[in-house]
Amino acid sequence: MQQYLQQDIQFLQGTGPKRADILRQELQISTLEDLLTYYPYRYVDRSRFYKISEITSDMPFIQIRGKIHGYASIGKGRGKRLVADFTDGSGRIELVWFKGAKWIPENYPVGKELVVFGRPSVYQRKLNVVHPELEDPEKKHAVSSKLQAVYSTTEKLKDYYLTSKAISKLMANLIKGLPQRFEETLPAWLLQKLNLINLDSAMRQIHFPDSIQEYKKAELRLKFEELFYIQLNILKGKTERNKRFRGNVFETVGESFNTFYREHLPFELTGAQKKVMKEIRRDMGSGRQMNRLLQGDVGSGKTLVALMSMLIAMDNGFQTCIMAPTEILAQQHYRSISSFLEGMDVRVELLTGSVKKADRIPIHEGLLDGSLNILIGTHAVIEDVVQFKRLGLVVIDEQHRFGVAQRARLWKKADVLPHVLVMTATPIPRTLAMTLYGDLDVSVIDELPPGRKAIITRHSYDSKRLQVFGFLKKQLDLGRQAYIVYPLIKESETMDYKDLEDGLESISRAFPPPDYQVSVLHGKMKAEEKQASMSHFVAGRTHIMVATTVIEVGVDVANASIMIIESAERFGLSQLHQLRGRVGRGADQSYCILMSGYKLSDEGRKRLDTMVATNDGFEIAEVDLKLRGPGDIEGTQQSGIPFNLKIAHLGRDGQILQLARDTAELILVEDPGLKLEKNFIFEKHVKKGNPGRIDWGKIS
Ligand code: ADP
Ligand code: MG
Numbered sequence: 290m291q292q293y294l295q296q297d298i299q300f301l302q303g304t305g306p307k308r309a310d311i312l313r314q315e316l317q318i319s320t321l322e323d324l325l326t327y328y329p330y331r332y333v334d335r336s337r338f339y340k341i342s343e344i345t346s347d348m349p350f351i352q353i354r355g356k357i358h359g360y361a362s363i364g365k366g367r368g369k370r371l372v373a374d375f376t377d378g379s380g381r382i383e384l385v386w387f388k389g390a391k392w393i394p395e396n397y398p399v400g401k402e403l404v405v406f407g408r409p410s411v412y413q414r415k416l417n418v419v420h421p422e423l424e425d426p427e428k429k430h431a432v433s434s435k436l437q438a439v440y441s442t443t444e445k446l447k448d449y450y451l452t453s454k455a456i457s458k459l460m461a462n463l464i465k466g467l468p469q470r471f472e473e474t475l476p477a478w479l480l481q482k483l484n485l486i487n488l489d490s491a492m493r494q495i496h497f498p499d500s501i502q503e504y505k506k507a508e509l510r511l512k513f514e515e516l517f518y519i520q521l522n523i524l525k526g527k528t529e530r531n532k533r534f535r536g537n538v539f540e541t542v543g544e545s546f547n548t549f550y551r552e553h554l555p556f557e558l559t560g561a562q563k564k565v566m567k568e569i570r571r572d573m574g575s576g577r578q579m580n581r582l583l584q585g586d587v588g589s590g591k592t593l594v595a596l597m598s599m600l601i602a603m604d605n606g607f608q609t610c611i612m613a614p615t616e617i618l619a620q621q622h623y624r625s626i627s628s629f630l631e632g633m634d635v636r637v638e639l640l641t642g643s644v645k646k647a648d649r650i651p652i653h654e655g656l657l658d659g660s661l662n663i664l665i666g667t668h669a670v671i672e673d674v675v676q677f678k679r680l681g682l683v684v685i686d687e688q689h690r691f692g693v694a695q696r697a698r699l700w701k702k703a704d705v706l707p708h709v710l711v712m713t714a715t716p717i718p719r720t721l722a723m724t725l726y727g728d729l730d731v732s733v734i735d736e737l738p739p740g741r742k743a744i745i746t747r748h749s750y751d752s753k754r755l756q757v758f759g760f761l762k763k764q765l766d767l768g769r770q771a772y773i774v775y776p777l778i779k780e781s782e783t784m785d786y787k788d789l790e791d792g793l794e795s796i797s798r799a800f801p802p803p804d805y806q807v808s809v810l811h812g813k814m815k816a817e818e819k820q821a822s823m824s825h826f827v828a829g830r831t832h833i834m835v836a837t838t839v840i841e842v843g844v845d846v847a848n849a850s851i852m853i854i855e856s857a858e859r860f861g862l863s864q865l866h867q868l869r870g871r872v873g874r875g876a877d878q879s880y881c882i883l884m885s886g887y888k889l890s891d892e893g894r895k896r897l898d899t900m901v902a903t904n905d906g907f908e909i910a911e912v913d914l915k916l917r918g919p920g921d922i923e924g925t926q927q928s929g930i931p932f933n934l935k936i937a938h939l940g941r942d943g944q945i946l947q948l949a950r951d952t953a954e955l956i957l958v959e960d961p962g963l964k965l966e967k968n969f970i971f972e973k974h975v976k977k978g979n980p981g982r983i984d985w986g987k988i989s
Contacts, residue, residue: 290472294322302462308449315443321463326935327456328495328511329438332504335406336435341380346411351418353377353405354426357384360394372417373397375405382409383417397423422454436498460496475514476970483952485510495936509945512937516949519724522975524953528961534706536578537681542570543604546597548633561736562590568732569598569710573682579708582722585734586906587714587870588741594734595684596626598710603635603662607681607707610664612671614687616641617823621845622686623665640666640675682708687715714870715863716906718914720943723950735907743904744873746881748857748897757853757882758799764851765805765832769877771851774868776859777812777837792855793835800833810836838864847875857883857900858893862913865900892916914940 298319299309312318318327333350344351355377363372371390375382384405386393397403407421440456471489473480480487486494491507498504558566565583572579585591599609611626613619623639630637638652638661655661659678664670711729722731749757761771773796775789789811797807808822808831826834827846834849838860852872857865865883872879883897899912937945956968963972 290467290469293468294325295320298324301459302466303455303459308451311446311449311451315446324459324463325492325496327440328936330441331439332436332498332501333406333439335437338404341375341377341382341416344380344382344409344416346409346416348409351405351407351409353382354402355405356402357397357399359399375403381416383412383415384421384423385412385417385419387419393423402426436501436504438496438498457496464493464496474970474974475517476967478967479952483513483948485513488514508936512942512945513949515934515937516724516942516946517953518974520946520950520953521956521971523724524950524957525961525963525975528957531577534578536573536576536708537605537607537705538576539570539573539601539605539607539681539708541604542601545603545633545635546600549597549600549630553629553631553633556738558593559590559734559736559738561585561734562594565594565732565734566597568730569594570601572730573598573601573708578706579710580729581708581710582729582731583710583712583734584716584722584731585712585714586716586737587867588874589714589734589737591712591714591734592622592625592686593629595686595710595712596629599663599682599684600635602682602708605681607679608656608659608662608664608677609682609684610666610670610677610680611684611686613665613667616643616667616820617844618686619665619667626663626665635663636661637663637665640664640669642667642669644669680707682710685709685711687713714906715867716910718907718910718940718943720939720946721910721914723946724939733907741873742876742878744869744879744881746869746883746901746904748883748885748901751884751886754884757884760880760882761851761853762800764880765800768848769851770826770829770832770834770846770849771853772834772836772849772868772871773853773855775835775837775855788855789835789837796833796835805833806831807833807835810834812837838868844871845874846871848877850875850877850879852879852881853884854881855884856886857897858885858889860896862896862899862909862916865896866906866909869900869904911940916940 297309298304298312298321299306301321301324304312309319312324316323316327318324331349333352335352337352338354339348339351341353341355344353353375355375358374358376358381361372361374362369364370369387371386371393373384373393375384402425404424404426405418405421406424407418409416409418411417438453438457438460440453442451442453442456446452471492473488475485475488479485486506488510491510494503494507495511498507569579569581572581583591583594595611599611602609611622613622619639619641623637627637636655638655640649640652644652652661652664653674653676656664656675656677664675664677669675719731765771773792775792789809793807793809800807806825808826810819810822814822822834823844825831826849827844829848850872852869854860854865854868860868869881872881881900883900885893885897889897895912895916899909903909939946956963956971959965960968963969963975
């Protein structure tokens, strides 16, 4: 059976080489199995007939029964179309064809009883259906009476008449031609326990459901299976890794930590910080190597948690290293960590690309003889010349800018793998984290330090720019600083650059020197120019920073309290949230103003509304996941993790995912190697749960 399903799609009845080519190009379908797992995205109820008088243009599909009254050819050139006047006695609706109209009047003569199926819309205040499906109700099997699967297609597919209906036809041919039942991929005991239907019924029902209940059961079964094998794969890998890689045991919480905690910590830790510290201490003392992802919104106090973890490492005789994605961020960490530790006997050094050769020598020596305790840096820290005496903990800030291979190079710097703490301010919904970082343990700081003023966010239309500038002026005159950000889209960098240039001109006119100074930051500038521009702004010499999105994640300018985002509808939600996180870092009330035109897509409006409604990064990430699907979530693409879920949706199937994970966990607790007879079937399929990710714990 498995072999049968690997056959080329072109030999399926109804395809042939040409259509097979198109299917391959457009939908990456090349085998029978690929087609089978091309699941419908929705179903329409073909058992229901509407009256024309009931129809509104926002219905996704309608099915009506009636007669064509007459045909007319209307319009010229591209607008040329055939229009049929259709009625069922309750009202009238127009049927419209822009192409392929020639044979219509012949096949569907005036006055004949017909069933019409399609999507209603309104044109010139009249209801119509463009390119409807027509059927003769007297023909046998003509009218489908059941739920009908709808498959997504593309314009190109339609050019080859590969409509949803045609795909359904191919699916029917495929299923009819199967030599035997689908082989089960989950053990019977599990199906029974979770009350799931078998694979054979599920595959048939998902494409040709007998009823809504049946397709729901099929969908549950298939979604569960997909998510289950991913979780089983991830968790099995993790179990094996835990067995193979011992970690350094940090038993003592000693003098450095205690001195810092009692005498240097200027404030009380938040509850969330305390909770996370406990989790980290438990990991580092467990004898296993820690692989922990620390999530927390910007400003939630992750750096402090990292610092305290590093002090524990020090108390146990280990060196630590913190790695940031940019020079500016590394410097920022260096400054804040050095000032936290002032007066303590801890040697901290900064190592970035711009540190001179001569200055590196003492750093290298300090690392080798163990006198250097904390190294802070950029990519420079992973160069081969950088060798530690005893590296015990690595902290990686803003993880998704670091490639997997780069992280792996740090592993080589110690005999026993160092503990790893990855920090990110990009909130990842739990469901996504479970899958993307399923092999990492996740800690969340879900509480901001007290006394922060929530950022006020408003949406403003471009036509109100004068008012916005007026508001900005008031704030600048109070001594604050502002960011104005323009979108940057790769495909048309020149055009976006022009947006920024035009914007810059009007900003300079509204805020002329010498009273106001403006900094600029965009991708076409050289690294030194960027650096210079940023440091003018950080030092307060300039008042407005006009930038594209190259402005750094995590840059901290406490006095900057206004963020204006131009063409905000062009940004993704998590990007908007990241940008907003640039303000709200000081004591002053901060503002974020989202500019857009009046014309907004539903999704664009939803994004802006969400930003106005909440400051909670996790809530925003959940909405983002629902709107976009995980493949588009920022960070997942850069991390090079191919996501190819065929039926499950991480945004909507959180409960099924949880069930899948819990189930996988239970199975592995009882049978870590999947060696029991009742679990044999898992061993055979667990590989397909591999989302293609490089397991960086294994690169050592
Ligand atoms: P993150 O790295 O998560 O963006 P930081 O660690 O940079 O956040 O913390 C942001 C600011 O809040 C810093 O100035 C830090 O000193 C301060 N801070 C951290 N924890 C607390 C706390 N528990 N109470 C008050 N201020 C805190
Ligand atoms: Mg930070």
